[in-house]
Amino acid sequence: MSMTSQGNAMEKVIGKADVLIEALPYLKKFAEKVFVIKYGGSAMEDDVSKEHILEDLVLLKYIGIYPILVHGGGKKINQLMNKVDKQPDFVNGLRVTDPETMELTEMALSWVNKELVGKINKLGGNAIGISGKDGKLVSADKMGPVEIYGQQETDGGEKASKEKVDLGLVGEVKHINTNVLMNLSQQGYIPVVSPVAGDEQGESLNINADHVAGELAKALVSEKLILMTNVSGIMTESHNEDSLIPELTAKDAMQMISKGQINEGMIPKVEACINALSGGVNRTHIVNGGLKHAMLLEIFTDEGIGTMVKK
Helix, strand or coil: CCHHHHHHHHHHHHHHHHHHHHHHHHHHHHCCCEEEEEECHHHHHCHHHHHHHHHHHHHHHHCCCEEEEEECCHHHHHHHHHHCCCCCCEECCEECECHHHHHHHHHHHHHHHHHHHHHHHHCCCCEEEEECCHHHCEEEEECCCEECCCEEEECCEEEECCCEECCECEEEEEEECHHHHHHHHHCCCEEEEECEEECCCCCEEECCHHHHHHHHHHHHCCCEEEEEECCCCCECCCCCHHHECCEEEHHHHHHHHHCCCCCCCHHHHHHHHHHHHHCCCCEEEEEECCCCCHHHHHHHCCCCCCEEEEC
């Protein structure tokens, strides 16, 4: 090996050591802290991205963090609905859920849950899959009619829409049994949570996974809430990466929602961040799960990526 080659090889090794040194303050700060991570979007459909995300999750556990994974499964639900000729319908990023759709949702989410548990275990983790119904982890009530966000044209100009829609068997979280998650975490497990809950009568309710993640983070007063999705974060111009907003206050985020600047599936993500912050969560992040090791970059580097929503 030439002297130049030896020098280049040594620089690479030193570069790796520098990365570890940069991460050291965060490793000390986050030991035995709870991180709630929501995993969804098209990143769930890409096997390479999925492996990187789950590797990051296992690493967090090994270095002493308590990660709790909440997953979605929208694409799998849509596939099952298409097989029975049902058309998915969404309002403010929430799925309208009739009894048949609820049955299909539980089937799809159960399949996704077991797949994630199997992959985490294969990567050296010790995952256990649960739904919000298990151990009464999540108690919920049926959500009332929701007001559609956004603007609408009128004879007098543009004003906020006031139309309300009943979403069917869609729930909102009433109570979180934090003992279930902390007991599992402290015994060495990585809880993998499916966003289905039961009401007082035992009827199944579909809860948006972002909302479940936000409520879990709030109830656990977690150190971080990290929402892994298929976009880089909140942008002022849709699909324009150059317009990414690195940091955003909760107040400004709500204003963007009311103006329709934040829309569709990004609405429940931002709502989850705002809700978590109101309960004492220190930091909330929306990051692109398609970026290799995005979770580690957000947590353990000085620059970070994505959008941080803060108080």
